[in-house]
Amino acid sequence: MQRFLRVILIGWLACLVVGGQVFAQGAASVPTIALNPSAAGVSLDGNSRFWVDATGLRSADRVEADFASLPWALREPGRTYNIDGKALWFQFDAQSAGGRWFLELASSGIDRAQLFYRGEDGKWVEQEAGDTMPVSQWPLPGRFPTFELSGVTGKPVRYWLRVEHARVDFASPIAIYDQPRLLASREREQFLLGAYFGLAALITLIAAANGIVQRDRNFRAYAVYVGSLAIGQLAYLGVGAQHVWDHWLHWNEVATFVLPGISGACALWFARTVTEPARFSRALDLAVWALIFALLSAVALDTLLTSRTSFALVMALTLVALAVVAGLVMLVWAQGEDPYIRLIALGFVPVLVMALFPVARGLNLIPASALTRYGLSIGAAIEMPILFYALSLRATRRRVTFDRAAGLSHNDALTGLAHNRTLLQRLESALTRARSMRHGCGLIALRISNFDALVTEYGREMGDRVLVVAASLLRQAITDVDLAARTGDHEFAILLEGPTGSAVALSRAQQIVASGLRQADALPTGTTLKFCITLAMLPERELNAAASLKWLQDAARAMPADSRKVIRPLNF
Structure with a gap:
């Protein structure tokens, strides 16, 4: 029995050895x-x-x-x-x-x-x-x-x-x-890469110009971010070694590891600039700065040590930076203070998602593939126009606010129209030109005849809304060379720069009356604006600007509120 078991054991081991050799071969x-x-x-x-x-x-x-x-x-x-x-x-x-x-x-x-x-x-x-x-x-x-x-x-x-x-x-x-x-594959790749780097260069230059001219730090940070990301892709995709630093062998060896890490730090700095975490927490802002410093320090350490461990540290910190960028955007979104944060968040999404593939490749979690090679470039190409558009909208909003504040010395704060002093200056110049060149200009004075009734029925807040609607109607009735102004509590005037005729002035007055009788979305249902309008062709006798305006205003105030004739020419 023992001999039989020994034979079976030897045969089983022989089968394993032979089978292993066959399997290996x-x-x-x-x-x-x-x-x-x-x-x-x-x-x-x-x-x-x-x-x-x-x-x-x-x-x-x-x-x-x-x-x-x-x-x-x-x-x-x-x-x-x-x-x-x-x-x-x-x-x-x-x-x-x-x-x-x-x-x-x-x-x-x-x-x-x-x-x-x-x-x-x-x-x-x-x-x-x-x-x-x-x-x-x-x-x-x-x-x-x-x-x-x-x-x-x-x-x-x-x-x-x-x-x-x-x-x-x-x-x-x-x-x-x-x-x-x-050759066909290489030509296709060169075309697509050329399009990407061309777009990146264009966005960088325009963003930098906007940042300098408009003194907008968001655009300046965006220019640095896009430029650093493009330079990092030059190294990562091999375009830099092929076309830019062909003979810089030492730089070529380290560029693939150094530049992507720097672009990651720039991305985090840009996200901090856009979201301004210091508004919510000083500690959070310091933490973001600490992460930027840690990432740059890790890049410097990796350049000195050139080891697998130091590079893994850079990749790990880059992964943390991506998570922090996403967290900052979501924090501002949750606060709901920025009307364009959703568009900004949408712009960040492609890069945040696509950057995971090269980071995972750097951590040896996945093999090389098209997504690890081109994923970040694809995400950046999608991101750049979205973020540029969002930053442009945000800059326009801020610029409008600044322009309106700067224009308070010339414009009415509520309606945005020129105020009385600006009108008189323009009118005086127009009268001087009209007398010297022997042509006429038109002046229209308007009063909202049912303004007091609307305020009594709906309150003063509705009165302000009525004035804004009236200003909007006046803007639609003038051309670029004309001037609309608020001259009183519910009184307005329009200067029609010469040369112009009485028919044009009368047509503008009729247009204003008709537009006031149409229902406006900002006013209660069934509520319309009723105007009393006087108009004249100037110059009239030796009247100066102030006297001409007073002449038309007095005539408009003298018109009954319930008058059936709401347009009154004074000298034609």
Whole structure:
């Protein structure tokens, strides 16, 4: 019995060993990639093996010689690799049916990538790209490391891809494309990126100009935020290394880590400027400043240490900053004091959502993808016009308030019309021009004849509303060169600058009477405005501005409130 059990145990262990070997061989077994014009793009997922060189020192010759003894494994979709201080090797076989084919690692900021294969003469063909050399010296310059495959057709060629990448797990999609598809993809990307950076530059310049001219700190902060975000995207997307700082190798190595962190601090500063948390809590405002300082300090520390831990700290603080931005916007929304906060909140949403993808990628929570590469740019492109429009509305509202306050020396505070002194100055100038150039100007005096009755029935507040409605009707009746003014408690005047005729003056008076008899939404149902109007063509005899106005006002006051004839020309 014991012998029987021993045989069963040995057989079971043998099955495990053989099965494990078969499984390992199956996992590392990959097909030869067939490259033909019908292949839109062939991913190395499931079509390549990988192995991590813990020393990072093995050469292509050594890896090729030890191929059979190395623990190769199948590259699976979404796999990430921590290769700090190591080297990651991929091996695949491809057979071309013709044309030019390229291998692309679809991520910028890769430290170093090398492709090896044997040429027809048996010697190594080596290509290299990455942050260790200028983009202009890459085999195929661009945002992503790209290598041309062998031009040999009709037989398989074995390729070895070596990657060095520190501080963030390597998780770049790797695929093979033919030349037409690769060029079409790059042209499309350049067009979209050009549109984004062009929009960002335009918004930055306009916002900065508005901030300087209008002395608006919101626009100044917005210009800094948009500009810093665009510069951060220059580094993150590889556009800066390709077009701006091609030969600045050290800066290119750190820019991908430094600039996005700075743009995160600028975003938090802009949110603080817009929401003004100090209005609600001094401690909250200090906490926001402390987070900005902590984020910038973490960026500086990461630049000095260049470690995985320091970069994870920057990403964690960036995540906290995104949460604080959302909290500040919601706080102002809850207070309900800002009529444009909903539009501002809507503008922040795309960036707050899309920024989560590159942050999660920086924390090694998800593999590289289109959302981790372009998500923030897409969110920013949606955000920029919305926030610019919201800030413009807010600035217009404040400017109207300031303009109205500044205009109190010239305008009536309640109706916004010119007051009596401004009218007399304009009228005196108009009379001088009319006498010297021998043409006429018109003057209309108006009185709301049922004003006292409305105040008695509805109260003084309704009287103020009646005056505002009357002022609105007068504005609709004048042109840009005319002037409407409030000359008394419920009296108004309109100056029709010359040259003008009696027919025009009479037409304006009829228009005012008719508009007053129409129901206004601001007045109680069935309530209309009744005007008594006198008008004259000036100059009249030797009357000056004050005497001319008094002449028309006295005539208007003398008209009975219930008179059937409400328009009275005085000299025509």
